[in-house]
Amino acid sequence: MTIGRGVFIFVVVVTLAFFSYNAQRLVRYMRTVGRPDDRSDNPVTRIRNLILIGFGQTKILRDPVAGSLHALVFWGFVVLTIGTGEIIISGLFPGFSYAMILPGPIYALYTLSQELFALLVLAAVTVLLYRRIVVKPARLQGDKVHSGDAILILSMIGALMVSLLSLGAFEFALHPGSGTIFQPISLALSHALTGLPTWGLEAGRATSWWFHALLILIFLNYLPYSKHLHVLTSLPNTYLSNTSGPGVKGAMSYMDLEAEGVEHFGASDVTQLGWKNLLDSYSCTECGRCTAACPAHITGKLLSPRKIMINTRQRLMELAPLATGDFGEFEHPQLSAGEGGDAGDATATAALQNTLLDNYITEEELWACTSCRACVQECPVSIDQLDIINELRRSLVLMESRFPPEIQPAFESMERNGSPWAFNPGDRGKWAEGMDIPTMAEMIERGERPEVLFWVGCMGSFDDRAKKIAVAFARVLQAAHVRFAILGQEEKCNGDPARRMGNEYLYQMLARDNIETLDRYGVETIVTNCPHCFHQIGNEYPQLGGNYEVIHHSTYIEKLLEENRLPLNGEGKQLTVAYHDSCYLGRYNDVYEAPRETLRRSLPMMTLVEPPRTRSKALCCGAGGGRMWMEETVGKRINAERTEELLATGADVLAVACPFCMTMIGDGVKGQDSDVPVYDISEVVAQQLL
Amino acid sequence: MKIAVCIKRVPDMDVRFKIAAIGNAVDEAGLKFDMNDFDSWAVEAALQIKDRDAATEVVIVSLGTDAVQETIRKALAMGADRGVELKTDHIPFDGLAIARALAAELKDGGYDLVLFGKQSADSSNGVVGAMVGELLGLPLVTAISKLEISGQKGSAKREIEGGQEFVEFPLPAVLTIDQGLNIARYPALKGIMAAKKKPLEVKPAQLGAQTVTVTQMELPPERAPGRIIGEGVAAVPELVRLLQTEAKVL
Ligand code: SF4
Ligand code: SF4
Numbered sequence: 030m031t032i033g034r035g036v037f038i039f040v041v042v043v044t045l046a047f048f049s050y051n052a053q054r055l056v057r058y059m060r061t062v063g064r065p066d067d068r069s070d071n072p073v074t075r076i077r078n079l080i081l082i083g084f085g086q087t088k089i090l091r092d093p094v095a096g097s098l099h100a101l102v103f104w105g106f107v108v109l110t111i112g113t114g115e116i117i118i119s120g121l122f123p124g125f126s127y128a129m130i131l132p133g134p135i136y137a138l139y140t141l142s143q144e145l146f147a148l149l150v151l152a153a154v155t156v157l158l159y160r161r162i163v164v165k166p167a168r169l170q171g172d173k174v175h176s177g178d179a180i181l182i183l184s185m186i187g188a189l190m191v192s193l194l195s196l197g198a199f200e201f202a203l204h205p206g207s208g209t210i211f212q213p214i215s216l217a218l219s220h221a222l223t224g225l226p227t228w229g230l231e232a233g234r235a236t237s238w239w240f241h242a243l244l245i246l247i248f249l250n251y252l253p254y255s256k257h258l259h260v261l262t263s264l265p266n267t268y269l270s271n272t273s274g275p276g277v278k279g280a281m282s283y284m285d286l287e288a289e290g291v292e293h294f295g296a297s298d299v300t301q302l303g304w305k306n307l308l309d310s311y312s313c314t315e316c317g318r319c320t321a322a323c324p325a326h327i328t329g330k331l332l333s334p335r336k337i338m339i340n341t342r343q344r345l346m347e348l349a350p351l352a353t354g355d356f357g358e359f360e361h362p363q364l365s366a367g368e369g370g371d372a373g374d375a376t377a378t379a380a381l382q383n384t385l386l387d388n389y390i391t392e393e394e395l396w397a398c399t400s401c402r403a404c405v406q407e408c409p410v411s412i413d414q415l416d417i418i419n420e421l422r423r424s425l426v427l428m429e430s431r432f433p434p435e436i437q438p439a440f441e442s443m444e445r446n447g448s449p450w451a452f453n454p455g456d457r458g459k460w461a462e463g464m465d466i467p468t469m470a471e472m473i474e475r476g477e478r479p480e481v482l483f484w485v486g487c488m489g490s491f492d493d494r495a496k497k498i499a500v501a502f503a504r505v506l507q508a509a510h511v512r513f514a515i516l517g518q519e520e521k522c523n524g525d526p527a528r529r530m531g532n533e534y535l536y537q538m539l540a541r542d543n544i545e546t547l548d549r550y551g552v553e554t555i556v557t558n559c560p561h562c563f564h565q566i567g568n569e570y571p572q573l574g575g576n577y578e579v580i581h582h583s584t585y586i587e588k589l590l591e592e593n594r595l596p597l598n599g600e601g602k603q604l605t606v607a608y609h610d611s612c613y614l615g616r617y618n619d620v621y622e623a624p625r626e627t628l629r630r631s632l633p634m635m636t637l638v639e640p641p642r643t644r645s646k647a648l649c650c651g652a653g654g655g656r657m658w659m660e661e662t663v664g665k666r667i668n669a670e671r672t673e674e675l676l677a678t679g680a681d682v683l684a685v686a687c688p689f690c691m692t693m694i695g696d697g698v699k700g701q702d703s704d705v706p707v708y709d710i711s712e713v714v715a716q717q718l719l
Numbered sequence: 720m721k722i723a724v725c726i727k728r729v730p731d732m733d734v735r736f737k738i739a740a741i742g743n744a745v746d747e748a749g750l751k752f753d754m755n756d757f758d759s760w761a762v763e764a765a766l767q768i769k770d771r772d773a774a775t776e777v778v779i780v781s782l783g784t785d786a787v788q789e790t791i792r793k794a795l796a797m798g799a800d801r802g803v804e805l806k807t808d809h810i811p812f813d814g815l816a817i818a819r820a821l822a823a824e825l826k827d828g829g830y831d832l833v834l835f836g837k838q839s840a841d842s843s844n845g846v847v848g849a850m851v852g853e854l855l856g857l858p859l860v861t862a863i864s865k866l867e868i869s870g871q872k873g874s875a876k877r878e879i880e881g882g883q884e885f886v887e888f889p890l891p892a893v894l895t896i897d898q899g900l901n902i903a904r905y906p907a908l909k910g911i912m913a914a915k916k917k918p919l920e921v922k923p924a925q926l927g928a929q930t931v932t933v934t935q936m937e938l939p940p941e942r943a944p945g946r947i948i949g950e951g952v953a954a955v956p957e958l959v960r961l962l963q964t965e966a967k968v969l
Contacts, residue, residue, distance in 0.1 A: 286908065294908055427908035437905050445731045445751050453734050455749075534908045 037120040037242070044246040051253040052261075055311065055361075058349035063304030068269045075268050082411055083267040089409035091646075092318065095160070098153045099409075102186065105150035106260070112143045112193070113245055120242055137211040143193070144214045151190040158183045168317035172336040173368040175256055175315065182257045185248050192241035198222055199234035255363045259314045263410040266312040269305055270411035279402055279564070279617040281419055283572040284533050295423025295531065297386040299345045300352070302420060309412040310342035311364075319404035319414055324649040324671075325397040329664025332397040334404035334414035339367035340389035341417060347380045386421050395421050396433055399667065400529050400654030401612040406645055422531030436530055439658040443535055447521035447542075448487040449658060458517030460489070460496040466503055468517035469550045479514040481506075481580075482552045484566065486559035487522050488688035494695060495688035501715035502558050502582050508718050509594040513556070519546050523565040530655035537573065540565075544575035558582040558711060560613035560687045561653075568618070581614060582711055583624035583686045590630040596719040601632040607640060607680035608710075609671070609694055610647035611687035621645070624686040624710050631714045640674040648674065650685075650693035657689055672697025676705060683707045720775045720868075722765040722832045723825055724799065725851070726758035727810070728783055728790040729841045736938070743933045754790050757836025759797075759903035761896040765834055766798045766904065768868055776800050778828070782820055782924050783810050795914035796906035802917070805924035812842060813929040818850030820924040826855060831871075835895040837862050845895075852893035860886055862897040 068075075081087050084107070086100040119125040128136045160166065161180055169176065197215025201208035202222035208215060222230060252258050259266075284294065296302045319334040320326050326333050346365040349355070383389075395418055404414045425431045439449040446454050458468060472479055483506065489499035506513050524539035543566070547555075555577050557563050567579030589595050606628055614620045621644045625637060642648045651667030661667070672694055675683050683698065683705055685691050695707045708716075730736075730750040737746040754762075762779070769775040779794040781787040782805040791802035805820050825833055833855070835848030852859030865876035868890070877884040878897060906914075948954045948961065962969045 430905045430907040430910075432905075434902065437902070440905060445753055446733055451733050454751075455735055534911065 031123070034120070034123060040243065040246065041117065041121065044250055048250050048253070051250070054353075054355060055253060055258075057353055058345060059304045059307040059311070061353050062299050062345060062349050063302055063307045064300075066303030066305050068271070068305060078270065078411065079264065079268045082409075083264045086409075088407070088411070091407060091409075095157075095166075096409075098157050101153040102150050102157070105146040105153070108142050108146045109150070109189075109193070111139070116196075116238070116242055117245070120238075137209065140209070141211040141213075144197070144212050147190045147193050148214055151187060151194075154183050154187045154190070158187070168321035169315075171317070171320070171368075172315070172333055172339055173366065174317070174335075174339075175363055175366060178255050178257070178363050179315075182248075182251075182255060185244060185251075189241060189244055189248070192237045192244065194218060196234065196237035196241060199230050199237055203227065203230045203234060253364075254361050256313065256315050258364070259312045259410055262308060262312040263314075266308055267411045269308065271305070271413060271416075277568040277571075278619075279405075279613075280568045280572070281528060282416070284423070284537075286534060286537060293424065294427040294533065295425070296417070296420035297424040297428065298384040299341060299348060301424070302341070302385075302417060306341065306413070306417055306420075307345055309414075309417075310338050310345060312410045313338035313342065313412060314410065315339065316409065318407040318409065319412075322403040322407045322646070324399055324401055324403065324651065324667045327648070328667050328670050330394075330397040331391070331663070332394045334418075336368055337390060337394070337414050337417055338412060341385060343367050344383070344385045344389050347383065351377055351380055386424065390421060392425065392431065393663075395425065396659060397656075397663075398422075398654050399612070399649045399651055399656045401649035402616040403612075403646075403649065406616050419529070419531070422529075423533055424531075426531035427533060432530065433659050435660055436655060436658045439526065439655075440530075440532055440535060443522050443524075443527055443539060447539065448491060449522060449526050450487065450491055452491045454521075455518055457485075457490045457520060458515060460485070460499050461503065461515060461517075464500065464503055464507075467514050469514045469519065469552075470517070472514045473550060477512070478551075480512045481554045481556045481585075482547075482550075483513045483515050484523075484555045484557035484559075484562050484579075485515055485520060486557060486562045486688065488692075489558060490520070492688065492692070494691060498558055498688055498691065498709040498711060501709065502586075502711040504715045504718065505586060505589070505595065505711055506556075508596060509589045511589075516546065521546075523562045525561040525565040526655050526658065528565070528569070529653065530658075540570055540573050540575070544570060544573060547575060547577060552577060555579045556582055556585045558686075558688065558709065560611045560618075561689065564613045564617050581618075581620055581623070581686070583614070583620060583627055586711060586714055587623045587627045587630070590627060590714075595631075595714065597631060597714075597717045598719050600634045601717055603634045603636075604632060604681045605636045605638050605679065606632070606682045606684050606713075607638050607675050607678040608684045608686075609640075609650065609675055609690055610644055611685065611690050612647070612649050612653055614686055615647060616645055624684070627710050628684055628713060631717045638678040638680050640678050642674060650687075650690040650697075652689035652693045657692075666697075666700075668693035668697040669700055672701060676701060676703055681705065682713075684710055684713060686710050720768065720772060720831045721778070721829055722768060722775060722834065723778045723780055723828060723830045724758070724761050724765050724794065724834045725780045725782075725821055725847070726762065726790060726794060726836070727755045727839045727841075728752050728781065728787045729755045729839055732840050738936050738938065743936050745936065752786065752790070754793055755836050755839045755841075756903075757838060757840075757896055757898070759794075759836075760898070760900050761834040761836050761894075762794045762797055762799060763901045763903040764866055764896055765832070767901065768832075769798065778803065778830075780805065780821060780824055782807060782817055784808060785921075788919060788921075791919055792911075792914050793906060795917045795919070796910040797904055798910060800917065802919040804919065804921045806921050807924045807926060811926060811929050812844075812933045813931040814844045814846040815850055815931075816926045816929045818847050818854055820926050821847065822851050822854035823925045824922070825851065831890045832868070832873075833857070833891070833893045835893070837895045837897045848893060848895035855893065858888040858892040859894075860888055860892065861895040863894055864897045864899040866894070866896075866900060 086103055089099050090096040115127050127139060161176060194214055197212055198218035201216055201219035252260055293301050315335060317335050323334055343365050346361055398418050400415060402415060442451045443449050446452060485499050488495035521539050521542055524536040528536035555566060560581060563579055563581045566577060608625055628635060628637060648671045649667060650671055683694060685694055685707060691707060691709060698705055698707055730752055739746040765777045769777050777799040779791050779799045779802040781791050787804055791804060795802055803824060805824060838845035849859055849861060860875050862877050863875040864878050867874050871890045873890060873892060874887045948957050
């Protein structure tokens with residue numbers, strides 16, 4: 030055995046042992062501190078996510094420039110890892126090469142792939158470094174992110190590529206004629222080395238090899254100390270994510286309020302979060318895509334979803350060593366750094382007394398969230414920031430009754446009147462008076478059954494502007510001779526505002542009442558013009574045993590139009606229309622086309638224009654997550670920001686498909702002193718009825 | 720310190736009432752009931768004293784049918800320690816009868832403070848608190864909008880017509896609470912869970928003889944619908960004329 034080989038074996042054993050030690054520590058932190066959370070469901074969707082989002086890099090490519098560069102580095106890594114294996118094995122068993130086990134053509138292809146990707150990755154890394162150091166894009170700043178860490182990692186990757194290519198070059202210069210055209214870059218470089226003496230070439234080759242092999246081992250061991258831990262965690266994280274597919278997208282987690290022995294509802298600290306939330310926190314690359322898309326952040330509120338993730342990781346790193354008996358061992362400095370931590374006081378007592386809520390994340394940040402899901406949508410590694418926000422809100426409300434005072438009347442009214450506003454529940458069906466719309470009770474009494482139940486929602490029932498939407502949609506249904514009924518007085522708020530504001534207790538009370546009513550009438554199919562009702566009843570009531578087919582009116586009207594069941598009035602005018610996507614319709618439920626198609630079919634002469642942020646990138650109107658009932662005093666108003674974008678398209682008409690968006694955009698338009706009308710898509714159709 | 724808060728279960732006022740068939744009561748079908756708002760501020764006032772002084776016990780007393788247990792539990796969920804239901808088959812209109820039943824319960828309880836809401840949202844008599852003060856022979860301060868208790872002394876602010884009045888009183892005392900003293904806390908789920916395990920005693924209410932009864936109830940006359948006279952400046956002369964001749968307000 031040569032001394033070199035002996036040294037290398039020693040180095041490999043030591044570095045792998047150290048890496049395993051750190052890796053098992055991080056896994057143990059996550060599993061000991063976090064609550065159990067079952068992620069074994071829906072393997073097919075999970076594998077699809079892994080292939081598309083993980084290996085296909087679809088989400089990272091949503092940012093075309095940085096995304097392509099990153100995807101290149103990622104694919105390069107996947108390909109070059111195969112080569113890394115060869116280099117490490119050849120250190121342990123000198124003379125080893127894949128050529129010994131691979132058929133010639135495949136080996137040739139392999140060498141070619143190594144060379145090309147090494148060059149591409151080197152190029153990409155150079156541009157990325159330029160971006161970090163010179164361009165400094167806004168989203169990479171703030172929240173005390175670790176730019177130095179990123180620069181170090183990028184430089185290491187660059188150095189790995191250079192040493193990989195130089196290794197080949199020295200090899201071919203030493204043994205002229207051994208290179209093939211499948212190693213074009215090393216071969217070309219080797220020509221530049223031909224003049225050197227043999228000992229020089231040998232020293233060059235040995236240096237390249239040792240440099241490369243050692244750097245790989247250093248890199249591997251640096252990861253558990255760096256935000257680039259995502260190199261290791263992002264693929265499992267994507268497979269295990271709940272948000273981009275498995276289960277129902279965007280549904281809040283089920284909560285058993287009667288469970289024996291549960292002492293804490295929601296989460297005020299990392300110990301009450303699930304282990305997957307903690308894995309999310311390891312996986313955050315601090316790229317800031319979430320924060321750059323966050324309507325609260327964009328308009329100057331304190332909330333930053335990236336900070337939520339960094340804080341979760343910081344708090345885990347503070348508490349976990351104590352919780353697992355590791356205190357005093359190697360710190361993970363990069364994983365523990367960021368904005369919002371408990372400054373400097375690292376004593377064990379302080380660490381035990383701190384909580385994620387208050388010491389790291391403030392109430393103000395949490396209440397600024399509109400639950401728009403833009404952060405979840407943008408995160409390239411499928412992190413669910415919103416889940417943590419929701420759990421913290423639950424703890425605030427369920428454990429401490431701590432919330433902005435202005436939402437208490439909404440809670441009380443939902444409890445007493447079944448609607449977040451203090452309207453007389455007896456007046457719920459009033460909007461339909463004189464329209465010959467039967468209630469479910471009346472229809473059943475006549476011995477009939479409706480095809481569909483029209484779920485009107487509190488806005489459609491009580492809000493003056495939204496009542497017109499209810500009327501318009503009812504007229505559309507009548508024009509198509511759809512046999513439908515409403516619940517009238519028996520309908521209650523679907524509970525979404527309570528749930529999103531953290532009041533799970535009130536939510537379940539309302540939801541169970543509604544499920545009881547719906548089941549009593551044997552309702553199977555529900556149409557609704559409100560995306561919040563649509564999402565809640567369709568996607569979240571199943572958690573409580575309510576299973577119905579729920580259709581949003583955009584989809585329903587589109588179908589009526591497609592089947593030519595609506596007698597329409599000619600071509601309509603030549604208009605430009607800008608449609609504003611509702612979060613609960615779009616990002617939560619992937620309904621993007623139906624409302625647009627409804628507009629196109631009912632106004633054939635119309636031109637649809639899109640604001641820059643549209644479809645899955647659309648900016649929230651500002652009403653979701655219970656923000657409808659809260660004051661907005663910090664920064665610019667979200668609805669003003671969104672309305673400006675919509676008006677800047679120059680559209681003659683703004684179209685929405687949600688009564689909450691109607692209020693927000695309607696107010697926004699008034700605030701701009703503009704007279705551009707805002708219509709619900711059902712109103713556009715109703716205006717065209719013969 | 721020991722505090723009793725007397726609360727009443729009342730129908731939610733945001734609905735349109737119907738008169739029951741017997742003609743002297745409202746039809747309770749479909750009504751939602753909750754704690755009287757003034758009483759919830761009284762509970763809050765007691766809980767704020769408790770928050771400052773760990774030794775305080777807050778006891779909730781409510782007279783009515785078993786349905787009041789739900790209302791008592793709400794006060795317990797807010798943070799009160801135990802409840803007493805003074806059971807009757809209905810809540811009488813006669814304030815004195817109610818006051819006697821409450822006083823009988825409170826008399827030997829050793830309370831330093833007995834708190835009431837200023838009045839109930841449904842019958843609006845506003846007499847029970849004052850009568851209890853009288854029956855117990857304790858200092859009475861009504862319609863309090865600011866309250867301070869220190870040791871065995873208290874001081875309070877009362878809103879009176881055209882001004883404010885500041886009063887001092889020794890403990891024990893009976894107080895009735897007005898709007899503006901505080902905002903009642905929202906019971907957290909944690910409190911709701913804890914309330915299920917708190918003691919709630921049921922005793923027969925000692926109402927005694929009732930002298931006042933409701934004989935008949937009527938809804939207020941329907942308001943005449945509004946009228947749109949016209950729009951803009953052109954409509955002003957007609958509006959002025961109608962306000963003078965028809966409405967006779969000018
Ligand atoms: S859900 Fe929307 S508002 Fe909330 S943190 Fe994410 S992006 Fe921001
Ligand atoms: S949560 Fe996702 S999108 Fe946000 S900074 Fe971290 S990795 Fe980027």
